[in-house]
Amino acid sequence: MVYIKNPYIRYIRRKPWAVIAPVSVIVVLYFFLFSSSSSLSSSSGSKNSAQSSPKYNYNTKSRRWFAKNRDSIILKNLPSDHISHYDLNKLTTSPDALAKKEEVLILTPMSRFLPQYWANLQKLSYDHSLISLGFILPRNNDGDVALKQLEEAIKDASTNNQLKYKKITILRQDSNSLDSQLEKDRHALKVQKERRSMMALARNSLVFTTISPTTSWILWLDADIVETPETLIQDLVAHNKPVISANVYQRYYNEEEKKNAIRAYDFNNWVESEEGLKIAASLPEDEIVVEGYAEMATYRPLMALFYDANGDQHTEMALDGVGGGAVMVKADVHRDGAMFPSFPFYHLIETEGFAKMAKRLGYEVFGLPNYLVYHYNE
């Protein structure tokens, strides 16, 4: 192939970002239907046994796809049975999501499998047949181990007939994933950028691959979140916000006071500050502002510090940055294009960049300072 070599053309090239490789090589999909969808069961999948069946039967297929959209309207019946029309005009996002049977997609990037995460997930009281799950695991040893454990957990729940989710999707990330890191190393300022850039790519792959036309809400739930109220989904959607983040705390044993206690964990839920904006303005284009490091004191009001044990758990506060611990997002925010920047976007990346992007798309971002979920304590 010939490249035009015209002196008039400046070939503006950037060195490909070496750490970033295309994503999503292994896709493992599990489909779980429900006894209530028994209308959708089909004859054997073997080629021979289906000889007597009609070659085309789209009605069945379509009904299966939209199994939960019982109030779909069939616009017209075309002469052939090849085609079905479905009007999903009723796809809503509303505070009473459960009553309206709105579908929720729970997305979790997972580099380790915590049984407590899984147990907590199973206990969520939102109708599981309206929930789809999506996981993405890094392509490294951690990911291999976590995948095996996740599969085992799914298998166990399935065997006990406790698995009622609409669909479970598991992706493997095709990147040179960072190797396992100790807690302290994982948080070192210098590795934050690379780590969170990889995480952003993982999140984008996950949401692009799993969002369906029937998804109303997306709950980003980190694999390290081991305790939430059972009504997590209902509680978050009740606020009916485009983006709303719970406050991530951690249980620990207070050695001095000799008792169990809680402490703030996730400092990525914040309100922008004059200092933060000044620091951002002073940085080279490709540098990022990260929260919670003394080297970079933003003096941003951090939601983690606004927790009031006696306060109303429905208290809302407007945010400019969010973490990924437990964030409910209206699917239309993603459909409009809100993604997780893996590159500095207004000097922000990943979930914090996502909040900025949602705001650039015209959406407001909120947090619930008194609504706690708990991060694993390793």
Next chain:
Amino acid sequence: MVYIKNPYIRYIRRKPWAVIAPVSVIVVLYFFLFSSSSSLSSSSGSKNSAQSSPKYNYNTKSRRWFAKNRDSIILKNLPSDHISHYDLNKLTTSPDALAKKEEVLILTPMSRFLPQYWANLQKLSYDHSLISLGFILPRNNDGDVALKQLEEAIKDASTNNQLKYKKITILRQDSNSLDSQLEKDRHALKVQKERRSMMALARNSLVFTTISPTTSWILWLDADIVETPETLIQDLVAHNKPVISANVYQRYYNEEEKKNAIRAYDFNNWVESEEGLKIAASLPEDEIVVEGYAEMATYRPLMALFYDANGDQHTEMALDGVGGGAVMVKADVHRDGAMFPSFPFYHLIETEGFAKMAKRLGYEVFGLPNYLVYHYNE
């Protein structure tokens, strides 16, 4: 609900971008399977007639979903028949896409239905059973008319058994779509920003809703493109680039020379220039640079002007901005997060902003100056 009113918090709010409303209210899906997938036909969809079938049969479901991935590997057979594992490790993007049976998703925002567009689409020689189609239509009078015509065309092709696509998805955009505009008005500098911002949202909704785990390539093909080589898909994938754009020309009758002729049409395929960067740097944050207007002379090298009738049609040139006429994108570029900014992104929006975003994600962007496709001449 209570808002925290703490003087420490600056409530940074932006007026929601009034023109931007959530998208994708009506989703109309057509599913087309193939006689080769007759193994996938299923028993009647009616609830009663399925009583004797097993309540769960995921093998069938999964096989249908991955009907074309015949070389999927079943990782393990779990004890129950609830679960099937599929290893899609072989999802590739390669120059010989057809030989490898790579799936292509053709996406078209459509505000008017041109029979010539449809006829050209039907003539594409890539295996239609590997092609899915996705359309998004504005929620206005134009959209209503176009939807009716598109449905009619699909119905006709279906009746004649000429419709072999894997899947067709039609979305209606839930926005206050701009009303119909005359060609000259549509291109007026002052309406460009709003029009293209809406278009960006439409494109994002479309790709987020239609990309599947099995999609290898995405061809953005505008509804005004009425003539392409029949080998369009094969020709573009042969270059094996993350993003590659054809050169959009237009046929017209040259009154002076009294003969049919062609002329450059799409000036959004360009290479960045010093002037362009200077203009961008001089603009307020929320202003955009648009190409092809005397008011804003960027002196960017425009691919449209590099067409050489005697040149090799495989000639490539690196680009910094692309138009949406006929652009082939590796699905992983979108999965990594590349979307169409509806807000100024480096002072660029829509397809031009998309090219910048792909580059920020580490991908290179190319064009084919001597490979022509033709825009409708109204």
